[in-house]
Amino acid sequence: MHQLLPKGTGAMDRNLLTSLPQISKELKRDDRSLRNRVQSILLDNEFLETRVHTAFPDFPLIPNERCGLWYCNPSHFAQTSYFKSTDGHANQWDFSTRRLNFHLLPTLQEAGGVVIVDSTRRGKKIPDALSKTVPLWCAVLNSLMLESVGKKFNVNDVLFVPPETVPESERDQMAKKLPDLVEKLKILNVFDGTKTSRMLDGKLLRPFWVFPGSSLLQSCTDIFTGEQIQNKWEVSRDENIVPIILCTVSYQAQDGIDKRNGFTYVQGAADDHELWSHGLEANIFWSNIDKFKNLSGGDSELYEIVDKMVTQQNNNMQRSAQAGSLDKIMTGIDKVTSLLSLGEIHDNVTLSSEAIADLEKCYSTVIVLSETVHLDKDASQDNEMVKIFRLTSGSKKSSKNLRAMLPDISKTINNAIILQPIKPLLICCNTGKDMSIGVLLAVLCQNYDEVWDLLPEDVKPSVSKIVIRRHLTKLIAHLNGRNVNPSRATLNSINSFLM
Known part of the structure; x- marks a missing residue:
């Protein structure tokens, strides 16, 4: 760039000219603070x-x-x-x-x-x-x-x-x-x-x-x-x-x-709030x-306020989970079939023994697809009911990792379905729209026909992209109050696993 400057331009002028784009960038950032x-x-x-x-x-x-x-x-x-x-x-x-x-x-x-x-x-x-x-x-x-x-x-x-x-x-x-x-x-x-x-x-x-x-x-x-x-x-x-x-x-x-x-x-x-919100949702x-x-005050004070709000929100969820308040940590639970339910579990919760006891009243098995949900020490002992798989909805990395985890997830769910439990299975992720939908879709394709009648254990359905798409669109139509949106990467993992 220096070679293009006019002859006789001094060092100070050169530094000023080379810093102008950076100054312009900073001004634009301030405008969008x-x-x-x-x-x-x-x-x-x-x-x-x-x-x-x-x-x-x-x-x-x-x-x-x-x-x-x-x-x-x-x-x-x-x-x-x-x-x-x-x-x-x-x-x-x-x-x-x-x-x-x-x-x-x-x-x-x-x-x-x-x-x-x-x-x-x-x-x-x-x-x-x-x-x-x-x-x-x-x-x-x-x-x-x-x-x-x-x-x-x-x-x-x-x-x-x-x-x-x-x-x-x-x-x-x-x-x-x-x-x-x-x-x-x-x-x-x-x-x-x-x-x-x-x-x-x-x-x-x-x-x-x-x-x-x-x-x-x-x-x-x-x-x-x-x-x-x-x-x-x-x-x-x-x-x-x-x-x-x-x-x-x-x-x-x-x-x-x-x-x-x-x-x-x-x-x-x-738009694109994750790029500017500092954790604010x-x-x-x-x-x-x-x-x-x-x-009142400047941007630095506002960031401090937002940090406190986000921390407080996470702490509130933690306390709710530890107190066993399922209505505070679970939202939007929908019955899909007599054996399958879909739910949304909040981020950053630790499930207590009391919370798991409440879950056991309603469900035979709970599949949690999240990297931010944990069991506390007391709850993790002798727990066979809640299975946590470290996956994050909306993450391309997790959508790819889902492909490797699906055999274990599928085996856990299919074994539970074979037992024909009185209480349904609950499959949940942190949004109820991506990972949980993908896993639920795989289960439906493996165990149900296109009108969602449970197939005999010895019957293996023929699965194609059209069959997967039909199950997905039926699921979306069934959940008419929920805005379902599995990512393309998640669906690619499901397709790869099933076919």
């Missing part, structure tokens, strides 16, 4: 509560994981969704059979619509998850509903995208891909178009987009005073649709520029929301 991110999330939540919720008060809020969770008060929602932007990227349009989101259908039936909440980082007005992934999901389901009742239709009847965000040329390419995506779901035989059409009273799913400054919200507000001129947005009576409101809570802003609210605004501040953030709304 923890404090600025927290303040930006709070501002975006204010937009959601004051502008969006008031326009759609009857529609349940559905945060789109993971980013959307940071913007929604947990007391204001009961479900989440998982629509990934990667399924909407240009030339990668897809309908994910790992992320079916069918659990939203009963909610749409009951409430007549939902508001799905997400955000996006700088450069975009709407994330691909909302501008393309959800519209494709709607289009696939719409197509199968219309097909099931014998109605003729074209792509314009089922596929809707925001024209200011998705170019017409891309929309045309998405339309060409649609028949393949419809066939992809149809072949799995897990979606009943007739039943769903009846559930929704023959109405089609229709996405609408809202974001700061969107025309849909402007129609409810006086452009001069900012006052609400319409209590809520309503579907026209002549439109036979179920609206899905796709809400982007962040507004477009260049990094480090917008300082009008007393801090540097960060668009999509909650959305649930801890909302449990301490009053503290975050009344911040």
Whole structure:
């Protein structure tokens, strides 16, 4: 680099010029500091509560994981969704059979619509998850509903995208891909178009987009005073649709520029939180929301506060586990078959003898897939009921290690199934979405037919990728209140083990 500097440039000038990129990098880091991110999330939540919720008060809020969770008060929602932007990227349009989101259908039936909440980082007005992934999901389901009742239709009847965000040329390419995506779901035989059409009273799913400054919200507000001129947005009576409101809570802003609210605004501040949150999770953030709304001091003090919050949360879980409070350490337990249940166990817990005694009242065997769950000294003696395998949901390394551990895990579970216990087996991980789903999927493929009748011990089912996929989609549909999302690496390990 020095050779390109003007002749006569001094040593001090050289040092200054070479340090400029580092200075620029530090300034950008300051602009996206923890404090600025927290303040930006709070501002975006204010937009959601004051502008969006008031326009759609009857529609349940559905945060789109993971980013959307940071913007929604947990007391204001009961479900989440998982629509990934990667399924909407240009030339990668897809309908994910790992992320079916069918659990939203009963909610749409009951409430007549939902508001799905997400955000996006700088450069975009709407994330691909909302501008393309959800519209494709709607289009696939719409197509199968219309097909099931014998109605003729074209792509314009089922596929809707925001024209200011998705170019017409891309929309045309998405339309060409649609028949393949419809066939992809149809072949799995897990979606009943007739039943769903009846559930929704023959109405089609229709996405609408809202974001700061969107025309849909402007129609409810006086452009001069900012006052609400319409209590809520309503579907026209002549439109036979179920609206899905796709809400982007962040507004477009260049990094480090917008300082009008007393801090540097960060668009999509909650995205990829593990890179900036210092251990803070959305649930801890909302449990301490009053503290975050009344911040004082600098970033170093904020880091100290966050460290204390995270430590306190972990200590609370430890105490709950040691006291045997299962409702504090286990959540979302679902019955899958008469012999199999799926659960979620919190991170960083130590199971006491009392906790294991409580588990024994309900389950014959408990399989725990976690690197942060332990047995205390008293509980570890003569324990044959709780089996812990050191795997972490969401970890690519653990997903690969699962392949080597599956023979032992499978043997433990299969031996228990052969005994036909009165009480079911419980399989759990720290999320209830990845490792536990993978293991449960392997057990189903090895021991059950496709309608989940237990096979005789001497019958070995034929397993293929289609069979595995059918079991997975049936499992996802069965767990309609749980946002199931096993990673690709986990599924690869299951495929390798079974075939």
